[in-house]
Amino acid sequence: MRFATYEYEGVERAGVVRDGVVHPLPEQVTVLTLVEQEALYAAGAEALSAASELTVAQVRLLPPLKPPSIRDFVGFEAHIEGVSKSLDGLEHVPQEWYRAPNFYFTNPHAAYGAHDDVPVPAGCSVLDFELEVGAVIGRSGRDLTPEQAREHIVGYLVFNDWSARDLQKPEKNLGLGFSKGKDFANTLGPYLVTADEVEDRRDPDGFLDLEMTVTLNGELIGRDTLANVSWTFEEMIAYASRDAWVRPGDVLGSGTCGWGALAEHWGRLGERTPPPLTPGDEVELTVERLGTLRNQVVPGRADVYLPRARKRGRTPRP
Structure with a gap:
């Protein structure tokens, strides 16, 4: 099944989408509530049993659910190689990356819908997209094994982890992780596709073989498969749940696929081709079976708030 949250005539509702038709769920029922329950x-099934004349073309798709948290992994070796060359001039993967699936927490309150305009963040002149798949947790768990973790995945969605590369660089130098270079936008959707819809695409090693593509202004510039990720979602969830809870509605991103971000192109080509995103650019990310995100970049706010630190003015007391 494909679950959507949408806005129609100024009202936000949840529904099930089949063959382009939206079958509304009861008022006040949210996708997150159903996942939790x-x-x-x-x-x-009950929603699909009722006839509907509402189509996807008539509604504004919102993020399918409001995730309590978003963990974003860096699961594709090819992406790490390309971006490393872009940032540091060396096409390499740190040995620490192979040790375990690394992730960071990003902003669950910065989600945009599948076709929403995305504004350039304040102070950014090097805007980038990142093509990922997100797994959605359907049941609470802690200290899970990979085998147990599979039963905790309720479904998947397409995830665009937008990046302000020029804001990221000074943050990277501080060693605390990302903040304003990441927390301004992520696109989730277009639907929450239940896990059974893609189970037949699982390869013998447990990886989902789903084609991932990105087009910029109508031109195909990147293609990969989710099967090239270095850890299965089950392994990533098991690692994330070590000494910690994963909760219903949590989203865990796969990391950006190979050729799934401009920074990777810049690193491999040695020049900023294609150039950073600017207002008017349209980014289209598609994952087989899961759907397409299509967002246009628009101008953002012009003012930039940068509170400078005060230098220490007196000797500290012992």
Whole structure:
């Protein structure tokens, strides 16, 4: 099933999408609530049993659910190589990367819908996209094994982890992780596609073989498969749940696929081709079986708030 959250005539609702038709769920029912109650399939079947004339073209798609948290992994070796060359001039993968699937927490309150305009963040002149797949947790768990983790995945969605590369660089030098270079936007959607819809694309090693493509202003510039990720989602979830809880609605990103971001192109080509995103550019990210995100970049705010640190003015007390 494909679950959507949408806006129609000024009202936000949730529904199930089949063949381009939106079958509304009862008022006040959210996708997250159904995930938390493990009632997604039953509610979806009931909604699909009722006729509907509402189409996807008539609504504004919002993020399918409001995730309590978003963990974003860096799971594709090819992406690490390309971006490393772009940032440091060396096409290499740190040995620490191979040790375990690394992730950071990003902003769950910065989500945009599948076709929303995305503004350039303040102070950014090197805007980039990142093509990923997100796994959505359907059941609470802690200290899970990979085998147990599979039963905790309720579905998947397409995830664009937008990046302000010029804001990232000074943040990287501080060693605390990303902040304003990342927390301004992520696109989730277009639907929450339940796990059973892609299970037949699992290869013998447990990886989902789903084609991932990105086009910029109508031109195809990147293609990969989710099967090239270095850890399965089950392995990533097991690692994330070590000494910690994963909760219903949490999103775990795969990391950017090979050729899934401009920075990777810049590193491999040695020049900024294609150039950083500017207002008017349209980015289209597609993952087989999961759908397409299509966002246009628009101008953002012009003012930049940068509170400078005060230098120490007196000797500290012992």
